[in-house]
Amino acid sequence: MSEMTTSHKAASASAVSVIARDTLLTAVVALVLAVPFIGLKSDSVGTALTLVTRWPLMLAMVGAVAAGRVLVSLWRLRSAAKAQRATAHTAAGDAKASLAAWGNSHMKAIGFAGFALAVVLPFLPFSNRYVVDIGTTFLIYVMLGWGLNIVVGLAGLLDLGYVAFYAVGAYTYALISTQAGWSFWVCLPLAGTFAAMFGLMLGFPVLRLRGDYLAIVTLGFGEIIRVILMNWVDFTKGPDGVSGIPRPSFFGAPFSRSAPEGVTTFSDLLGIEYSSMHRVVFLYFLILALAAITNLFTLRMRKLPTGRAWEALREDEIACRSLGINPTNVKLSAFALGAMFAGFAGAFFATRQGFVSPESFTFMESAIILAIVVLGGMGSQLGVVLAAFALVVLPEWFREFEQYRMFLFGAAMVAIMVVKPTGVMGHREPTIRLHPVGKSKKPEAAR
Amino acid sequence: MRGKLRIIFRGRFDLAYFFQQLINGLTLGAIYGLIAIGYTMVYGIIGMINFAHGEIYMLGAFVSVVTYLVLSALGLSYIPLVLLVMLLSSMLFTSIYGWSIERIAYRPLRGAPRLAALISAIGMSIALQNYVQLTQGARVKALAPIISGGFTVMEQNGFTVRLSTLQIFIMILTTALMVGFSYLIDKTPLGRQQRACEQDSTMAALVGVNVDRTISTTFVLGAALAAVAGVMVTLYYGVVDFYIGFLAGMKAFTAAVLGGIGSLPGAMLGGILIGLIEAFWSAYFTIEYKDVAAFSILVLVLIFRPTGLLGKPEIEKV
Numbered sequence: 198m199s200e201m202t203t204s205h206k207a208a209s210a211s212a213v214s215v216i217a218r219d220t221l222l223t224a225v226v227a228l229v230l231a232v233p234f235i236g237l238k239s240d241s242v243g244t245a246l247t248l249v250t251r252w253p254l255m256l257a258m259v260g261a262v263a264a265g266r267v268l269v270s271l272w273r274l275r276s277a278a279k280a281q282r283a284t285a286h287t288a289a290g291d292a293k294a295s296l297a298a299w300g301n302s303h304m305k306a307i308g309f310a311g312f313a314l315a316v317v318l319p320f321l322p323f324s325n326r327y328v329v330d331i332g333t334t335f336l337i338y339v340m341l342g343w344g345l346n347i348v349v350g351l352a353g354l355l356d357l358g359y360v361a362f363y364a365v366g367a368y369t370y371a372l373i374s375t376q377a378g379w380s381f382w383v384c385l386p387l388a389g390t391f392a393a394m395f396g397l398m399l400g401f402p403v404l405r406l407r408g409d410y411l412a413i414v415t416l417g418f419g420e421i422i423r424v425i426l427m428n429w430v431d432f433t434k435g436p437d438g439v440s441g442i443p444r445p446s447f448f449g450a451p452f453s454r455s456a457p458e459g460v461t462t463f464s465d466l467l468g469i470e471y472s473s474m475h476r477v478v479f480l481y482f483l484i485l486a487l488a489a490i491t492n493l494f495t496l497r498m499r500k501l502p503t504g505r506a507w508e509a510l511r512e513d514e515i516a517c518r519s520l521g522i523n524p525t526n527v528k529l530s531a532f533a534l535g536a537m538f539a540g541f542a543g544a545f546f547a548t549r550q551g552f553v554s555p556e557s558f559t560f561m562e563s564a565i566i567l568a569i570v571v572l573g574g575m576g577s578q579l580g581v582v583l584a585a586f587a588l589v590v591l592p593e594w595f596r597e598f599e600q601y602r603m604f605l606f607g608a609a610m611v612a613i614m615v616v617k618p619t620g621v622m623g624h625r626e627p628t629i630r631l632h633p634v635g636k637s638k639k640p641e642a643a644r
Numbered sequence: 645m646r647g648k649l650r651i652i653f654r655g656r657f658d659l660a661y662f663f664q665q666l667i668n669g670l671t672l673g674a675i676y677g678l679i680a681i682g683y684t685m686v687y688g689i690i691g692m693i694n695f696a697h698g699e700i701y702m703l704g705a706f707v708s709v710v711t712y713l714v715l716s717a718l719g720l721s722y723i724p725l726v727l728l729v730m731l732l733s734s735m736l737f738t739s740i741y742g743w744s745i746e747r748i749a750y751r752p753l754r755g756a757p758r759l760a761a762l763i764s765a766i767g768m769s770i771a772l773q774n775y776v777q778l779t780q781g782a783r784v785k786a787l788a789p790i791i792s793g794g795f796t797v798m799e800q801n802g803f804t805v806r807l808s809t810l811q812i813f814i815m816i817l818t819t820a821l822m823v824g825f826s827y828l829i830d831k832t833p834l835g836r837q838q839r840a841c842e843q844d845s846t847m848a849a850l851v852g853v854n855v856d857r858t859i860s861t862t863f864v865l866g867a868a869l870a871a872v873a874g875v876m877v878t879l880y881y882g883v884v885d886f887y888i889g890f891l892a893g894m895k896a897f898t899a900a901v902l903g904g905i906g907s908l909p910g911a912m913l914g915g916i917l918i919g920l921i922e923a924f925w926s927a928y929f930t931i932e933y934k935d936v937a938a939f940s941i942l943v944l945v946l947i948f949r950p951t952g953l954l955g956k957p958e959i960e961k962v
Contacts, residue, residue: 355759
């Protein structure tokens with residue numbers, strides 16, 4: 198007994214010394230790293246640059262980093278001890294009730310509850326224009342996340358230029374509606390088709406290659422689209438963007454106070470009093486429907502041969518090839534379908550804003566959408582919703598931290614990947630198994 | 645139409661104009677090449693695109709600006725010494741950044757799915773960009789030229805070809821670094837370990853190579869070269885902002901792929917080609933689409949020669 202306590206004491210003493218050493222090393226490195234960026238600042242005064250020193254701030258930052266390092270060490274120590282205890286008690290495996298496991302076993306119920314909440318949101322007592330607007334933005338990102346989830350989560354293709362297809366969709370609607378006067382409902386499928394065609398065009402040469410090349414080529418493609426939108430002034434109006442894009446109508450009934458001769462407005466059609474909220478709520482339901490379609494499509498696809506081939510290809514390309522799956526075609530289908538949904542979302546974006554410009558389609562957008570998919574856990578539909586909430590809605594509440602938003606965003610991407618490389622809700626379980634594992638009843642139904 | 649064309653193209657087909665673009669392109673290419681080496685080495689050894697490498701180059705440029713300001717505050721004005729200190733401090737600080745980035749964002753993910761490491765790298769890139777924006781401000785930093793002067797190489801139809809001292813400096817420094825670096829990789833124990841890990845890191849570990857340390861060294865070396873590129877850009881363009889890493893990183897990656905990823909001479913060759921393509925494209929076609937040109941080249945290379953100009957074909961094994 199006494200032997201055990203001494204060994205335990207010795208272990209904790211060595212743990213303390215290890216933590217102290219790590220912390221010291223971290224602090225020294227942080228100090229060196231901070232000198233040229235936090236300690237010294239180049240400040241523009243007029244046309245000349247001057248040097249500003251901020252030593253107290255720097256020391257505070259280094260202190261914060263060191264404190265953070267101590268916390269990380271302690272946390273690691275704890276989880277290591279936990280793991281040890283878990284191996285000691287063999288039954289602990291079952292008790293491993295994580296968020297992901299819980300979420301996955303109640304997927305259907307959570308999904309329906311979430312959808313119901315989304316449907317009633319505009320009619321809740323606290324819902325004003327602001328809430329519905331944020332809800333609409335949130336749903337755009339959810340839809341984009343679900344679309345990209347087909348490409349990244351299911352087929353395992355890293356697309357860093359997803360926003361390019363979004364831009365294609367938005368400009369398709371913006372240009373056709375302003376030039377030819379076609380309505381939103383005609384342009385919506387067109388926008389999706391065009392985006393899918395761009396996806397095919399880009400994917401065809403590149404999808405034969407290894408995954409990382411695809412990442413870079415899509416990133417380059419995203420930039421190319423933006424540069425073209427900026428510079429082809431005759432066609433896209435360049436950096437000024439396209440304005441005056443028509444708003445959608447409710448089966449031909451416009452959302453306005455008064456309509457021209459022979460046209461009934463939405464409020465007259467339903468016999469209710471005109472309110473500017475009608476359009477906002479209508480747009481909200483429109484994107485809710487589009488997002489729901491994307492979700493249902495994905496869920497159905499996973500049960501079809503093509504969807505299963507996507508997942509199989511993600512897991513092992515060589516095995517797939519040996520089973521007679523044509524990797525290029527299967528990947529191409531995922532890539533084009535993902536692009537199509539981005540095109541739909543783009544058309545919606547254009548009609549909602551009434552204005553599009555290249556500014557809206559920067560690499561940052563792609564990174565945010567990708568982060569939504571990845572942080573949520575690649576392949577998880579619910580994870581996308583949670584991550585979209587964390588990345589799109591939460592920042593709205595913390596507007597005063599705007600400056601630090603992107604920094605924290607990047608840091609969070611690194612941290613989540615390091616702690617949980619499969620994402621918050623990630624499981625990487627195939628949709629179907631030949632022999633169901635253990636007690637999990639029907640893997641298909643669980644999803 | 646004819647007349648308009650003639651006005652546009654007047655002087656553009658002169659030899660002098662061509663030479664000037666050649667000089668500009670080579671200078672630009674040297675800078676891209678130095679960044680490309682970092683991509684190619686990291687890819688060679690851990691098979692990952694170090695997405696934050698462009699940011700490392702940006703950090704190098706900022707360190708050089710700050711160092712220059714410190715030196716001028718100290719009253720040091722002997723130019724060769726200023727340059728030397730700028731280069732050394734930039735290489736020092738930037739390589740520590742490179743080392744830390746590997747420790748924080750990549751080492752814990754070794755053995756994780758490839759996508760995880762790439763996403764961690766993208767997160768790192770976003771974080772670094774905003775870190776610099778927060779700490780150094782979003783405004784463009786403009787420095788007065790430190791090295792001035794140059795030679796007139798030739799003159800034709802009133803167009804003079806200038807080769808500035810700075811361009812000579814950049815080319816000589818790049819060549820020296822390349823020679824030194826090739827020696828390091830080809831002949832020293834460090835380089836041997838690096839190549840061993842590149843071929844088969846498990847086997848290298850079995851025969852006593854410290855794989856973790858070798859990978860760290862790779863990051864440090866890559867960052868040091870990117871820092872030199874950052875100093876050169878600061879000197880060459882005189883303006884630096886927190887966003888320069890993105891495009892430069894993309895182009896350097898294109899250069900690495902064009903030359904054949906994993907190959908050091910390939911990275912340098914690719915860098916020079918990208919520099920030349922960009923210079924000639926902006927000179928003879930439209931300057932707005934020069935970035936498009938680089939990416940189109942990337943796509944074309946990937947379609948017709950995925951292994952790049954000097955790369956070895958990759959054999960896929962189960």
